[in-house]
Structures are given as C-alpha cells and as structure tokens.
Amino acid sequence: MKKSFKSLTTAQFAKLHGVNKRTLHYYDDIGLFSPRAKGENGYRFYDAAQSLDFEYIRMLKELNMSIDEIAAYCKAPTPARFLEIASAKEEEIGRQIKKLRHAQKVLRAKREQAAFCGELREREIRIEACRAERLLVLPYDFAEDDMQRVFAHAKEKWSIEQIRMGIGGFISLDKVYSGNFEAYDGIYTPALSSASAADSLTRPKGNYLCGYQKGVWSRLPLLYEAMTEYAEQNGLTLSGYAYEVGMNEFMISAPDEYITKVMILIQENV
Numbered sequence: 001m002k003k004s005f006k007s008l009t010t011a012q013f014a015k016l017h018g019v020n021k022r023t024l025h026y027y028d029d030i031g032l033f034s035p036r037a038k039g040e041n042g043y044r045f046y047d048a049a050q051s052l053d054f055e056y057i058r059m060l061k062e063l064n065m066s067i068d069e070i071a072a073y074c075k076a077p078t079p080a081r082f083l084e085i086a087s088a089k090e091e092e093i094g095r096q097i098k099k100l101r102h103a104q105k106v107l108r109a110k111r112e113q114a115a116f117c118g119e120l121r122e123r124e125i126r127i128e129a130c131r132a133e134r135l136l137v138l139p140y141d142f143a144e145d146d147m148q149r150v151f152a153h154a155k156e157k158w159s160i161e162q163i164r165m166g167i168g169g170f171i172s173l174d175k176v177y178s179g180n181f182e183a184y185d186g187i188y189t190p191a192l193s194s195a196s197a198a199d200s201l202t203r204p205k206g207n208y209l210c211g212y213q214k215g216v217w218s219r220l221p222l223l224y225e226a227m228t229e230y231a232e233q234n235g236l237t238l239s240g241y242a243y244e245v246g247m248n249e250f251m252i253s254a255p256d257e258y259i260t261k262v263m264i265l266i267q268e269n270v
Helices: 010-017 021-029 048-062 067-075 079-117 147-157 173-178 217-233
Strands: 007-009 044-047 123-130 133-138 168-172 186-190 200-203 206-214 238-246 259-266
Touching (some): 010 021, 010 048, 048 067, 067 079, 123 217, 123 259, 133 147, 168 173, 173 217, 173 238, 217 238
Antiparallel strands (some): 133 186, 133 200, 168 186
16 A cells, blocks of 8 residues: 655644754754755655654653764664664663662652651650561761761762661660660661662561650650660560661751651560
8 A cells, every 4th residue: 555644844743743843943954853855945844754763863862862872873774773772771771760769669758757757746655567678787886976977888888879768777775775875786778679788687577666756866865765664564575676767857947856766676475
C-alpha cells in the first residue's frame, strides 16, 4: 500500500510535538533536524514521517546528550553507533532510577515520621513491635560533640543518598545504666538497599521499649532515666544497644521542637 504524508508547516509541526517554532528553526539552522522541503518563499514544510526521528532527538536531549553530540550522530547514523549510545544511556537511566527510588524511600520515611511526630507529647514511653532492619554502622566517639566531624566521617564511608536516611547514634546499655553518655559506641543509618556491606548489623525483630523526647539533646539523659524506671516497674529485661535517631529534622524552626527517638530491645522471657 502506498503511503502518502501530508506536508506540515513549521507551526503545525511544532504544535503536533508541543515545541516552540524557534526550536525547529534553530535545529534547522545547525543542521540537526531540517524540514523535508522548503518553498521558494522560504517556508519550511515537514511531513509526519519525520515525527519519529524528531522524537528520538528529543529523547536523546532529555537523556542529557548535548546538541553537538546528537548532531554528530544524526549526520552519520550507524547501527554500531546507535548500540553504543543506547547501552550508555540504559546504564545512565538505571543509575537515575536507583537514585530516584532512594529519594522516594527517604521522602516516604520522612513523611511518615512527620505525621507521627505531630501526635506526640513532650515525652512518651511505649512498647512497639518492630521488624528486623539492616543498619549501616560506623564506630565513632561522640566525646567531642562535633557534628561537622560526624557528617564528614559518614560522608566518607557512605553515600550522600544514604546519609539522607538520617544518622543516629547507638550506645551500650552498660553506659546507659551508668549514666555515661560522653562516648557512644557508633553511628548508624537505615540501609537504603539490600546490597551487602561489611560494616552493617541487623537490628533484630522484636518488641522494643521506645522513648520519645522533645527538646534539646541535653534532655535525653532524663528520657533514659524514665525508660529504665519503666522497664524496672514492668519487669522488662532490656538487651543490646540503645538506638537514638532524630525524627523531625528539616521540619522545625526551633531546637526545642526537635524530637529524638530511643529504642531498646526487650529480651523475651524463655
């Protein structure tokens, strides 16, 4: 069957593809994409058969290829060159998808935390059933209380995407019971992916004694005191580490609105 294509003016072709006429003029001027014909009056005429080629050019531009790179390919397209471009861009898309999934996971976690924090009182203690969670961990001494060093240390070992999940600290129960909060055992962040990492641990599934404290960090010893009293009064045996993490950073306008969560595993009676 013979195919025939209706000629389209620059304005019609631009409208069909949702672009500005100046874009088509520019592409023509640099030899990237030209109309099928030009009238004696200088009018440009495209046909619908050019639509797919134009959309492929737009796709490559959206994939961060420069105009010069696209023009070089379009002047001498070959299957081998196309396969080279396609392979490189597929890898790039894969990396972008991974980053977007990580960003989505961070936003989902922070959205849930924001909603949760809105319902909290100044201090709360409760028992919560928690799923197992893999944590990336690093040894770190908080004695100097230098958050710049903490961030730099974490950035060196983890990715920026990973850091956005939040950085918490963990401390042994021996130090909690003795009131020694000067030197923590390390820092941690919830792992974004299931990829294996040498410096990681799994916080086990189980019931946790969870405490929430609103206010500056110096008030945390009072929360720990209340939590250990709660455990004693209710016959709970605590084990492992105490895990601290901020719940609402980037959501508050004053330090006294900051909410810290502390969670400690409750040892099951056998």
